[in-house]
Amino acid sequence: MARFPHGDSFTLADPPDGPRRASGMTSAELALRTVKLVGQRGSITVAELSRELGVAPSTAHRVLNNCRRTEFVRQDVSGGPYVIGPAIHELALTVTSARDLRQSAEPVLEQLRSSVDEMVSFYVLEGKSVRVVQALPGGRTTTVASGLGALLPAHCTAGGKAILAHESQRELRHRFPGKRLTRHTDRSITDWDALLNELDVVRRRGWAVSVGEYDPSLTSLASAVLIGSGAPAGAVVLTGFATWLRTRSEIDAHVAQVMQAANDISVRLRDNRS
Incomplete structure (x- = not known):
């Protein structure tokens, strides 16, 4: 969150054309107006x-640098325009309330569960973990605890990897200080470069899989739900026992359905907000 010194303000002369005057605006007011402009336009130059x-x-440049340091904007090329940063994406996800997510996801998850007869869930990202905010047990996974409300490690769950794949390397380093990845089973990813390579594959193909990376007895398959800005709101997750959901052909049999469910929820989210 952006922080500004108390009482810090600028007293500025009218611009030559005179239509917009920033006299007496505080640093916070300048920054908020800047964030609003970038959000409206998608990008802005100094x-x-x-x-x-x-x-x-010089003042405009200073304001943009403040916004960049607090991740409300980013600059991909030195000297280039400033564009929407990750903090704005997080605000957009906050506006996409839990109620909107549940309303949009519930009928789609019900349909997916009926189709695959496995447990289906919806995960959202919290720090370097994912939270299970919806969980529907399937007929073949009735002995698997639903995990509703559970907090799971993002780097070794399919739902977590599906969401993390849509973050930049800078965002990932911020989320995982020191690039430390906890081992939960002998299949957990603990090497940073291996995780980046995995997330690159996930981003390109649109789905993630975890075979025993967090729980050795379970396999999970997931696809991210994206909002209009391209940021992930969460992920649709299918979970089954590794005894019958382990081979590539067994996993591939469910990929299209999970990806379609994620896309359907994305569409419903956009429709609910329009």
Whole structure:
């Protein structure tokens, strides 16, 4: 979250064209107006912000740097425009309330569960973990605890990897300080480069799998649910016993259904917010 010194303010002269005057605005007000402009436009340059706020280019540059340090904007190329940062994505997910998620996901999860007869769940990201916010046991997985409300390690669960695949390397390093990955079974990913390679594969193909990486008796398959900005709101997860859900052909048999469910929830989320 952005922090600004108490009482810090700028007293600025009117810009030459005079339509927008920033006289007396505090640093926080300048930053909030900047974030709003980037959110509306998708990107902004120092010169454009200077004109919009009626401030000197040096002040506009300083405001953008403050927003960049707090991750409300990012700059992919030195000297290039500033675009929406991860903090704005997180705010968008906050607006996409838990109630919206449940309403959008529940009928889709019910349909998927009926189709595959395995446990299906919905995960959301919390720090370096994922939270199980919905869980429907299947006929073949009635002995598997639903885990509703459980907090699971993101790096070695299919749902976690499906969501993490949509984060930048910078965001991932921030989420996992020191690049430390806890081992839960002998199949857990504990090497940082191996995790990045895995997430790259997940991002390209659109789904993730975990065979005994957190619980040696279980296999999970997941696909991320994306909101309009491209940020992940969560992931649809199918879980089954590894005794009958382990081989590539057994896993492949469910991939299309899980990906379709994730896409259907994404569409319902957008429709509910329109």
